[in-house]
Amino acid sequence: MGAIGKPVFIPVESLRRNFAEVKAGMRPKEAIEESNRCLYCYDAPCIKACPTGINIPSFIKKIASGNMKGSARVIMDANPVGATCARVCPTEELCEGACVMNESSKPIMIGSLQRYATDWAMKNNQQLFAAGQSNGKSVAIIGGGPAGLSAARELARFGFAVTIFEAKEQAGGLDTYGIVSFRLPQSIALWEVDQVKKLGVDIRTNTAIGSGIATDSLLAQYDAVLLAIGMSKVPYLNIEGEQLTGVYDAIDFVEATKTELTNDFAGKRVAVIGAGNTAVDAATCSVRLGAAKVKMVYRRTREEMTAYDFEFEFAKQDGVEFEWLSAPSRIIGDADGNVEALECVRMQLEEDEQGGRKRVTPVEGSSFLLDVDVVIKAIGQTRHLPLIEQLGLHHKRGMVMVNTGTYQTSNPKIYAAGDVIFGEGQGDAMVVAAAQQGKLAAYSIYKTLVAGRENDG
Template identity: 65%
Template sequence: MSNTLSLLKLEKNFLEAHEGLTNREAVEEANRCLYCYDAPCIVACPTSIDIPSFIKKIASGNLKGSAKTIMSANPVGASCSRVCPTEELCEGACVLNHSTKPIMIGDLQRYATDWARHNDTVLFEAGEPKGIKVGIIGGGPAGLSAARELARFGYEVTIYEAEKEAGGLNTYGIVSFRLPQSISYWEVEQVKKLNVDIQTNVKVGQDISADEIVERHDFVILAAGMSHVPDLKIEGENLKGVHDAIEFVKATKSGKLSQDYVGKKVVVIGAGNTAIDGATCSVRLGADNVKILYRRTQEEMTAYDFEYEFAKQDGVEFRWLTSPQRIIGNDAGEVTGIECIKMELGEPGEDGRRRPIPVKGSQFVLPVDAVIKAIGQTRHLSLIEQFDLEHSDGVVQVDLETFQTSNPKIFACGDVVFGKGVGEAMVVTAAEQGKLAAYHLHAQLEKVHVN
C-alpha cells in the first residue's frame, strides 16, 4: 500500500507546475495591452505571431479567432506558450517594460490555445490536392510545421517518425510538469486532420532506405532532431546508475516513474536546458540532494534564466567551475561517488567562451548514488550521409534563405541545421524554419515570392 501511495505522490509531482489564467485574469490581462501599431513583440517573436491581434480577440471573447491567429503563425503555438523564453523574446520587447510590467503574452497564448484544445476546435483545412508528394523525416516541431503548411497548400505529405509517437522534443524531451504530452499530441492531431500521413516507429536506414524515400516523393524535408548525449569519456561511465539525460527525461514523460531515486544523491553534469530538466526530474522523483556540476560559470551556462530560477526553487544546488574526473563504484558495479576537480577560466576558445582549465591539486570526491549526463547531444550523422548531403560535422549545409540542401530535391530545417552560426536551437525557431522550408518549396513550384 505504501508503494502505491508513493507512486501516486510521484505522479502528482509530474503534473503541470504552472497554472493557467482564469477567464477573468485572461480578460483583465488582455485589456492591459496597448495593441501597438508597430508592435515590437511581433518583431521579437521568431514566428511573427500577430500578438496584439490575438490578445485583442481574447478581450473581445473571440477565442477561436485568437487561437487561429496564434497557430497560423506557429503550428506548435500551444507548446511554445509553455516553453518559450518569453522574457527574452516577446515579453522582453513589450513597451510596458518601461513603465510597469510586460503583458503576460505566454500565458495569454496558453489561454487561447488551451480553449481550442479543450473545445476540440478545427482551425485549418487541407488545400486542393496538387498531386505532388513530399516526405518529411522527423515529426518534431520543424517537421510538423513543414507538414502543416504543405498540407494547407495541397501537397500529399508523409512524415516518417522513428519514435512511437510524433511530436519530437515536445512529446519526449521536455519535462511533463512544464509541457504535458497531451499538449504535443493535440498539435500532432491538428496536422493529422489535414490528411498528413504520420508513420511512426519508422527508422530511415532500418525500416526504409533513404533512396526509397527519395524515389517515393517529389521532394523531401529533413527535419530530424538530435541524437543521444555523448560519452563523458571518463572512468566509471558504464556503472549502474549513470544515465543519458535525454533517455532519463523521456522515461518520465512515458510514465515510467521509478522509486529508485527516493532519498538518493544525484549529480547532473552540464548546465543546459536538458541538464535542468534532468535535475528537476530527479527532485520530483524524490532525490534527497541534487547537484548540477558545470566546468564554467553561471555566465557561460546555456540554460534559460527562467529554467535556472525554476531549478533553484526546486532546491537544486549548482557547483560552478567543477569538472568530473571519474565515476566511482562499488563491487556490485553501482555508483557510489564522483571525483571532481576545480576549474578556472582561461582565454576564449573558438566559440567565444573562455576555456576551463583544471586547478592542480584541487581534486575532491562527492558521494552520489546516480549520475545524469547532460553535456549536449550528438547529431544524426549516419542519416545525413544516407541522403548524401553536404554537412559540417553533422550540421547540414543549406541555403540560408530557402533551406535547400546540396540536393535540390531535399530541404532541411530544425536541429539538423542548427549550429555553426545558423539559428538558435529553440522549439519556436525550429517551427519557424519548418514553415519557411515549406514556403520556399512551394514558391519554387509556384514561382511566387516569399517574404
C-alpha cells in the first residue's frame, strides 16, 4: 500500500475488480431449493411488509415451477424498479423480517429470489409489459429516478403520452448514479429505464426544467405534471477549511465512481463525516479506491446512526473505523491548500426536556485532531428550492407538501413523489418507497384525468 498518506498507484483493472458486484446471484439449483421452502401463505405477511405490495408467494411459486418470465412479471408489475430493489432494499427489515419462517428456522431469501427472477429477465432480453391504448392525455414528469420511472411506466400502461425530463445524461436517478457499483451495477438501473422507454415514454436527458425549459410552458403543454426531482447536494458544514483541496461532496464522489475510477484516493487517509447510507457508500468506495485508512466521524452514537444495519456491517467488514460522539470543527490545510488534518470536538448526549430525540452538546476542552488527507461530507442533502419556488408550490424548507391520498401539491395540476416529499413523517427515504409513491401518483392522475371523466360521461 505504501506509507500512509502517500499516493500509490493501483492498476485500473484492479480498481474495476474492487467495484464489481460483491454478492453473487443464486444458482438455479439453489433458487429452486429455496423457493420450495416457501409456505406460499394465503394471507402472507411478507406482502404487507413490502411497500410496493409485491405478491411474493406468487413470484416464488413461479420460480419453483420454472415460469421465470411469469415470476419477473409479478415482481415488476408491483415494483417497476424491482431489479434494483432486489439488491438495495432492507429486506431483513421488510419482507424477510415479516416471513413466518422466522418463527421456526430462517426467513425465505426473498431478496435473492427476486434478484434471480429479474436477472433472468435481463439476461433473456424480456420486455415484460406493453403500453395501453392512447387516452389522449399527456403527462410531464420532472426527474427520471425511481419515483419518476415508476409513474411513467404506470401512466404509459394507462395510455398516457408521457415525457420524462431528466437533467443528467442518463435516467435512473439515485439508482443509476447514487448507489455504489459493487452493490448495484449501473446496468441494472439502465435496464429498468429501458423497460420504461420501450413503452413509448419519451425520456429527454440533459434537459433541466426551470433553466432549459420554462415551467410555465410545461404547465401549458401537458395535462398534468409530476415532480420527482429527489434531493440535491450535500449541505455545507460551515466550518473553516471547507474550500481546501481534498474536501468532497459524498453525492458527487459516489457518482464519479460510477463512470470513472482513479488513483486519487490510493494510499490516502479518509474521514467521512456522517453515518447514513450515503456515508457508508462513501467510506466503502474509499476503501475500494485504495485508501490506506477510512474513518467515519459521527456526532451521535452507533444506536442513532441512520444507515441500515446491513450497511453498517458491510462497512465494518471493509475495515472502516468509527469515531462516535465526534463533530468536525475545522479542516486544516497545508501550505499548498491540501487537507492535512480534521479537528473535531467530543460530543455528549442529553435528554430532551420535551421527550424527543436526545440533544447533542460539545464537551468543553475536548478538541482533538485526526490526520487525514481527504474529507468527505455526507450529512444529508439540500433541496431543489429554486425549481420548487418557480412552480409556486407550498413547501416546508424545500419539502413539497402533498395530499397524502392523491399526491397533489398546492397546485392541483402538479403532483409530487419520491424524496422531494420526504421529511417530517411524510414518506420514506427508500428506493422502494419512491417507487410506490410514483405508482400511486400515476393512479391518482389516471383517476382525475381519465376514470373520473368516464364516470361523469
